[in-house]
Amino acid sequence: DEWKYAIEEALEEVQGVYATKFKEYVEANSDHTVSIYPFGTLGESADTTELAQMGAIQFVDLSPGFTGSLIPELQVFLLPYTLPENPDVLADFYKTSSTINEKLAALYEQQQLKLIDMFPEGEVVMTTKEEVKAPEDLNGVKFRVMTTPLLVETYNQFGATPTPLPWGEVFGALQLNMIQGQENPMFFVESTKMYEVTDYITFTGHNTFTTAVAANLNFYQGLSDEDKKLVQTAADQAYDYIIDYQKGLTEKSLEKIKEAKPSITVTRLSDEEREPFRQAAEKVRQKYVELTGESGKEVLDGFEKDIEASKARVEG
Numbered sequence: 626d627e628w629k630y631a632i633e634e635a636l637e638e639v640q641g642v643y644a645t646k647f648k649e650y651v652e653a654n655s656d657h658t659v660s661i662y663p664f665g666t667l668g669e670s671a672d673t674t675e676l677a678q679m680g681a682i683q684f685v686d687l688s689p690g691f692t693g694s695l696i697p698e699l700q701v702f703l704l705p706y707t708l709p710e711n712p713d714v715l716a717d718f719y720k721t722s723s724t725i726n727e728k729l730a731a732l733y734e735q736q737q738l739k740l741i742d743m744f745p746e747g748e749v750v751m752t753t754k755e756e757v758k759a760p761e762d763l764n765g766v767k768f769r770v771m772t773t774p775l776l777v778e779t780y781n782q783f784g785a786t787p788t789p790l791p792w793g794e795v796f797g798a799l800q801l802n803m804i805q806g807q808e809n810p811m812f813f814v815e816s817t818k819m820y821e822v823t824d825y826i827t828f829t830g831h832n833t834f835t836t837a838v839a840a841n842l843n844f845y846q847g848l849s850d851e852d853k854k855l856v857q858t859a860a861d862q863a864y865d866y867i868i869d870y871q872k873g874l875t876e877k878s879l880e881k882i883k884e885a886k887p888s889i890t891v892t893r894l895s896d897e898e899r900e901p902f903r904q905a906a907e908k909v910r911q912k913y914v915e916l917t918g919e920s921g922k923e924v925l926d927g928f929e930k931d932i933e934a935s936k937a938r939v940e941g
């Protein structure tokens with residue numbers, strides 16, 4: 626039988642590379658086939674999430690930047706300066722965190738989704754039409770964010786005028802100057818040519834892009850034990866592959882951008898310059914707890930405990 630798997634990106638982008646590995650493993654080790662539907666073929670992220678909830682497709686990539694509207698606790702991934710920066714710590718964290726794999730997984734189940742995997746897609750950078758060195762520079766800047774409330778709060782606190790938009794509208798909105806900035810990992814800035822419609826790239830160190838892979842819950846529960854194991858092993862292999870694949874990807878993508886557009890200005894904020902953004906992040910944290918209550922507070926505490934455990938394991 627055929628398993629349909631929708632992703633939020635193109636096949637040659639990070640989610641596509643992961644999904645392709647997953648497909649290869651499943652097809653090499655079973656009679657199932659996997660058809661990957663790249664971004665746009667089945668609509669925006671909100672559409673593919675709904676299709677997976679209904680069981681019209683079996684697998685979906687759904688990023689907390691969107692799914693946080695459905696499951697507010699997931700917005701913990703969007704809290705600035707909360708995820709570890711060390712990629713090895715990150716790689717350990719997503720795999721071992723019981724907060725993710727038990728607590729958040731249970732919240733996905735309430736939405737008819739079985740969480741299969743979560744993985745990082747690289748450090749998020751801001752790309753803007755004017756230089757950003759401090760929150761003041763974002764004043765009056767209409768800044769596109771993914772559609773969850775906490776990202777709106779984040780960019781409010783960062784000094785900008787946040788504008789939530791689905792992905793498909795971002796390039797055009799920048800081109801028409803309806804918005805003047807957006808954030809995404811470097812590989813995506815390069816592959817989607819965001820650099821053509823913005824002139825400054827700023828490393829603020831405030832987050833890593835997280836995505837999730839989920840299956841329709843009924844579909845998953847109906848699988849044989851053997852097939853469940855197949856899915857998990859395929860995901861584990863794809864995970865290891867995608868972690869390795871991303872080593873050096875930010876730098877490589879930045880080189881390509883500089884080649885395509887020599888006039889691009891790249892800024893890395895110093896610790897001192899990051900400080901006002903960190904302070905703004907404190908308010909975002911308060912907002913998270915306000916929005917999610919006791920359950921969100923438990924998630925946040927567990928999240929930070931799991932991060933510390935991964936740090937201790939990886940960094941010693």
Ligand code: 6CS
Pocket residue numbers: 633634670688746771791792808809810813834
């Ligand atoms: O910014 C976005 O909406 C998109 N960014 C990434 C890296 N992947 C998919 C998502 O839709």
